[in-house]
Amino acid sequence: MKYFRQLLVLILLGASLSMSARTIHWLTFIDTTDENVGQIDVYGREILYNRIIGVVNAALKEKGYQTAIHDIYGSRFSPEACKNELAALKVAPEDIVVFYYIGHGGRSKNDTVTWPQMQFGTNYDNKFVPLEWVHRTIKGKNPRLAVVIGMCCNSYVDGLSAKTTLQFSPNFGNTYMNDAQIENLAKLFTDYKGDIILSSSTPGQTSGCILFNNKAIDAFTGCLVDATDGVMNGRIQPDWNQYLGAVKTLVSDRMNYYNDREQTVQFKPTLTHDPMSKPAAPAKETPKEASRPAPAQNPANEKPVSNPTPKQEQSDDSSAERDELINYFNGMFNILADSGYKDDERIDAAEAFLANNSELAKVNVITLGQDSDTQVGRQSLEDFVGRIATSHLLQGINVAGIDGGRIYVREIYRR
Template sequence: MRRIITIAFLCFFQLCVAQNFYEIKWKGESGIKYTALVEFFEKENIKVRVKYTVKDGTYKVAKYKCVGKYLYNEDGTKYFVFDGEDAEMVYSSKESTVGYSADNFVFKNMNANNEFEKLYTYDDQDLKDGKLDNIKDATFKKLDPAKDFTKAYIHSFFWTNEPEYTTYTSLISSTASTSTTTNTSSSSSSSSSSSTVEHYRLKFRNKCNKPVKVLIRYLNFEDEWKSKGWWEIAPNKTVYVEDSKNRIFYFYAKTTDGKLVWSDKDNKRDFKGKKYGFRKLEKSNSDYGSWISDITCTNQTSTQSATTSTSTGTTTGNQFNKNVKLHLLMVADTNDPQIGSSVEQDLNDVTNLFRKAAREIGIKYGINKLYGNTFDKSSIMSKINSLGIKPNDVVIFYYSGHGYNDTSGSNRFPNMSLDGSDLGLESIHRYIKSKGARLSITVGDLCNSIPRTRDGIKSDEEIPFKSGFLFDEDKLKRLFIYSKGSLISTSSGKGEWSFCMTNSNGSMGNGHFTNAFINSFAKEASKVNDNNGSWRTMFSRAYNEAKSRTQYQRNQNGRYGQSGFNSNTITYN
């Protein structure tokens, strides 16, 4: 069983899609134009950089952090605010003693679609006695780093020696989605899809201790040879460059200090008016998919050209695309009159999450949805038996719906309330493990207590924006390729209910745990943090977030909030 908790789940235009960089522009009272670059992952830590030019021509950059929170006016009108604090100057083109007052951003005027229509900015001097005075209109834009970021744009906010500069510029060329061909069959009650990559996706991994710049020649999908560059790759980082149906690529590379060069003097080609010697790269087999070429420095102190070698990770692409498949089984009680729309959102969002992850690392995947008329034990067992699970596969079973547990029993994990005969979460986990996959993960977003009638509970503990999917390939590979074992997770402790959201307009949102899990996955596999790709850390963060949001809800056992847990045997190569 999942209980309903009424939440103000706020979206500004379409901010609930998978994005986490935003640009805000506004004009100050003196006519100064401000531009803010916002990195948003969670409401407690919103990073802001602001650039502007004052009247005497001085160019300035300030930085600060915001905390997202609700604010109420005297008439009861509710806003969502990015509350800025602790601003400091980062750069000024002329000597100046003038500091910076952190800006705040307020979202208001929610429409019938549960979306904010207006954005304003103000500073703390405009907030008097709890009222917003002298607020200024602002414009808002979602940013796609692959398209909207340039080195010059990032440099206008950051020094080149700041870690954010390296991180953000690495997103310019490495966030394009994989092109795939997908075969999908579906009905009103169940669906499945599978994907194989039908081209070569070249990536370079820098195994030197210096950053390198790479230029390539490749055959595009119009059968034209093109030169393209430059990609700057930090040490120990991997960057996607291009796709082609031809397994032959050419490249020219050099360290950013120019002391090491990878080239071929006999294969000169023009790029922007200059000749470069391109080395040949050829995949040793015909298997489509991700192909990583290692750039290694054999003599890292040399000042001569062509003294280093490049090794091609042909077995990596073969392993990803031939020997690994991700099977997702998503089971959702979409027909339930109370929580059906909530679990339907879970079904769509979880499916989208794992599809994107699989495509990013170029592995085959199968999406299997059981809902509506196939929300029963026999359909689940039949689907598992039909998957053809192989020893190097990954199987993820995700359940969203009602659940229960006899609190007098010894089983810590709940039962799934299916149409017809019910099924224990632990029982299905054992059955999936018996199929011999390398990695088996079972997740349940369901109650773990005796059933009870659900009633609406009001709360204001929801963030307005979901985390984005700026996936780091190395972290995804650690999660799906370099891991083995099993994990079973439930969203609430024994004797506890699991709660789901409703939007302020009455429509249903995700289950609290599912929403927290998606956000936690995005953080764990993101390019813009120091996480290393750990299932244990990911689930722990999701449990903490779900418990924090439900901390005032009393359970059957007298405790407050839902306290998820798991049993985990996953290890990493």
């Protein structure tokens, strides 16, 4: 982390970084420490990032989107974190914002909206976060598309008061895509303007679990993966009503069949069909490097943050810096891997980055398997950067984590 701490700024390696006004913001809040569902949600997080977020980011790269990830889990998972992240969220007019919550939830008998309140690991009634409030807050920032998903129970909780807004003050986580798959998935996110709110169950219902690849996961996220695959492969039209309708059917069928329970996904899209065009040619100018601000003066205590487990401790400072570093490396790696740039320009950019960050050359980059956390490769950052800057096969790189001297990545290949 010592080396990374000196890089808490963005180096503009590409015109697309400096000129692109398009970002997809992922705000994921996942309860990985709960004694009952924590381990299930650990797996849910892995699946969400590997099978949905990673492939969507790779597809949206074609439309000029960069990625900003706010991955809140472990000890950072709290109602305060939700409020702070949303307060700090800056959104440009062509941005997409996806909010995804996995954890406990419920509703009051006096709630008048159909959407649940998210528990965020708290036992305090006044700190439950209404999904409706999140939806309104994100809509209020006027992104091009806002998708707000609450994967939690929507059953009645005795003693829970009705809420549509926050009630506390702030003081207080091996894939291969061909051109058609990329295009289908990108269309889902860039052909529509507006907003969607969704919860994984209707009033009075709980949200249950199923087995996915022989591991327990919440049914909604598992079915969302299948539907996303359906969109990519043309079985489901890249249309939000059809996509979420398919998820609803899958969840209902599987919960009925495996658990003999009713679970009905509800969603309300307010969308217009407004296809977005690809960014103009200037996005592919020769990469330039901006001057680099001075390194951080007061490094916080360093704590290694390895792959998440329910018991993993995280300090707020170190995990916030981790998110920034993840976003930085995501941006940089995806520029270097972008075969839309000329070969020699990518090589020059890679060499410039390594020359300016020579202290990082020996940091290890660990490649993870496509659908698992199996570590299938290890290279120095120097060799890794050299490889991705010379590859014509990569659709995208996803930084899965940073852990004191190691960067974990997944590579998505073009078919």
